[in-house]
Amino acid sequence: MAKQTGDRLRVAMVGCGFFARNHLLAWHHLPDVDLVGVCDLDPGRAQGFADLIAELGGSRPAVHTDLAAMLAELRPDLVDVVTTMESHEALVGICAEAGVATICQKPFAPDLAAVRRIVTTAEAVGIPLMIHENFRFQGPMMAVRRCLDEGRIGTPLAARLSWRCGFDVFKGQPYLAKVERLVLLDLVIHLFDLARFLFGDVARILARTQRVRQGIAGEDGAVCLLEHENGTICEVLGSYHTRIDPDPFPQTLIRIDGTLGHLEVGHDYALQVRTAAGTECSSIAPVPPDWGDPVWAMVQESVLNTQAHFVQAVQSGQEAATSARDNEKTFALVEAAYRSDASAAWVDLATV
Ligand code: NAD
C-alpha cells in the first residue's frame, strides 16, 4: 500500500562518495524522512556520513558495507542508490528482491540493454523506481517550463540548450577520465532529459562528438540536433572543454523561439521573454538550501527537489516524472546519439 502524506519514510542510502553528500544533506533536511542507514564498500566513508548527521543533530544512521545486509536489518521504506552506473543493476536488483521503493542516480546503467533489464526486474516485482535525473528539477528549468505552459511565447519552434564550460569535472569525479562514453552519457543525458521535459519525446537525432582534452578516454564535447515528435527542433550542446568568460557553470543557457516570441535564459539566471507586447526581464535564480554552497546552490536545490518529488510519488502511489520507464526514453537518446556519431547520419528513435 502507498505510504500516505504525513507518514514518515525510513530512508537508507548506498554509496557515500563525492556526490552523495548532497543527497545525505537533502534527506536530512526533508520533512517526513528519517535517514536510518548509510552503506558503502568503504566503511570510513559510510562512517563519515553517519558522523555528519550526528553533528547536525540528527539520529545517527546505522553504518553498513553490504546493501542486502542493511535491507535485511533495517527494512527501510526507500533506498537511494548513489553509486556509479556499473553497480546499478546489481544494487537495484537487491532492492527489487527486498520489494523496496528505489531512487537511483543517473546514468541509469552503462548501456541500453542493461537499462531494459533493470526496468523489467523492477516492473516484475512492482517497486517504484525513479532515476535521480535532477536537471528538470532545477528551479530555473521549472520556471522555463511554466513560461511554455502559460503560452507566453506560443508554440515552441526551435530551441538551443547549451551546457558548455570549462568546469574541471575530473577533480571531483576522477573515474570519469577512464570512461569511454563520456560527455553524452555523463552530461548531455541531462540535456536530453531537459529537452524531453520542455518539448516532449524525440523522433530522430543527429549527433557529432569531439575529443579535445588529452589524457582522457572519452569524448568531451558534443553537438546534437533533436527533432521532436511535435516538430520542435532543438540543438543540444555539451562540453567540458570550453574556454568561456564568464564561465556559466553550472547553468544551462537556453534560447527558445516560439510562434509568439522568444525566451532566453542567460548568465546569472536572467530570463528574458520578448513578444509583440515588449520585453520582460526577470531573475529565475534558484533558492539555495541553507546548507548549500554558493557555486553548487542550484545543483543542491535540484537534488532536494528531486528527492522531495520521489517522496511525494511514494506517498501518493503515483509514478515519478523520471521513473525508470520514462528514463529509458532519455537513455535511448544517448544510445541513438552514439549511433548517429558513429554513422554520421540521423537515427530514428523507433529503431533504438
Ligand atoms: P564516487 O565514486 O565518488 O562514489 C561512489 C561510492 O559508491 C564510492 O564511495 C564507492 O565505494 C561506493 N560503492 C560502489 N559500489 C558499491 C556497492 N556495491 N555497495 C556499496 N557502496 C558502493 O561517485 P560519485 O561521483 O559520487 O557519483 C555517483 C553517481 O552520481 C554517478 O552515477 C554520477 O554520474 C552521479 N552524479 C550525478 C550528478 C548530478 O548532478 N545528477 C553529479 C555528480 C555525479
Ligand code: 89V
Ligand atoms: O551531473 C553530473 O554528473 C555532473 C556534471 C553535470 C558536472 O556533469 O558530473
